Amino acid sequence: MTSKLNWLLQNTSPGSLVLQSWLTRNNISPSLAFKYAQNGWLIKLRAGVYARAGRESDWSDALWCLQSQLEAPVHLAGLSSLSWQGRSHYLQLKQNQCWLSVENKAILPKWFKEFPGVEWLMVSALKLPQLDEKYRTELEVKGKKITASVPELATYELLSAVPQEISFEHAAELFQGLVNLNPRKVEKLLTLSQSVQTKRLYLFFASFYEHAWFKRVDTSKIDLGSGNRQVVVNGKLNTQYQITVPENFTKKGISHG
Secondary structure, eight states, X not given: OOXXXXXXXXXXXXXXXXXXXXXXXXXXXXXXXXXXXXXXXEEEEETTEEEEXXXXXXXXXXXXXXXHTSOOSEEEOHHHHHHHTTOOOSOOSSTTEEEEEEOTTOOOOHHHHTOTTOEEEEEOOOOOOOOOGGGEEEEEETTEEEEEEOHHHHHHHHHHTTTTTSOHHHHHHHHHTOTTOOHHHHHHHHHHOOOHHHHHHHHHHHHHTTOGGGGGSOGGGSOOXXXXXOSSTTOEEETTTTEEEOGGGSSTTSOOO
């Protein structure tokens, strides 16, 4: 076995997606990659994109490839990040849906956007500045290291999608289980955020569920803007946070399952 083929097999696993641009950087030419495909080591998916033979590639292979080979500013976000960190006790509403956050308005390659078997849900308009590394974590997903939002940021991403992508009630059930978020990270995040509705929702749920960490968040540093926000159509106005909520969330202790 040649040293180049040996390198390829050591740095990928069956099912890994492999880009020709990455192979070229590592001294494997297009003609050599074509030869590996002819010999059954690689499977050509489209121009410049291969899969390592031995297993069908899935969404995690596509995301790993984007992060590790293209170094794209994309991370696992929202509900997907919470699920893979064991913070969500629920099956996702759609099993093939994967939440992503794309920074700097990065343009994703066509092969990624059209990857089969997954519905990418791009969380956008977060109204956050560039965050430092403490808001990222590395998860083991199906044997691969994937960069994801820490729970505090993933929760923010989730709430930014209420009610367009996820219902108020589903978000509430998830938030109920978030009993050990880091109050410093939450406070910093909400202080930096310019999304009034997302900040109000975050504080409303923390207050509603009386999470212990909430007592250590200095809410005086967080600008909640002015005026009411309609989060729930035909909901009741919560006067403290000036958002509309379902009627069964207007009093604590009432069942809202």
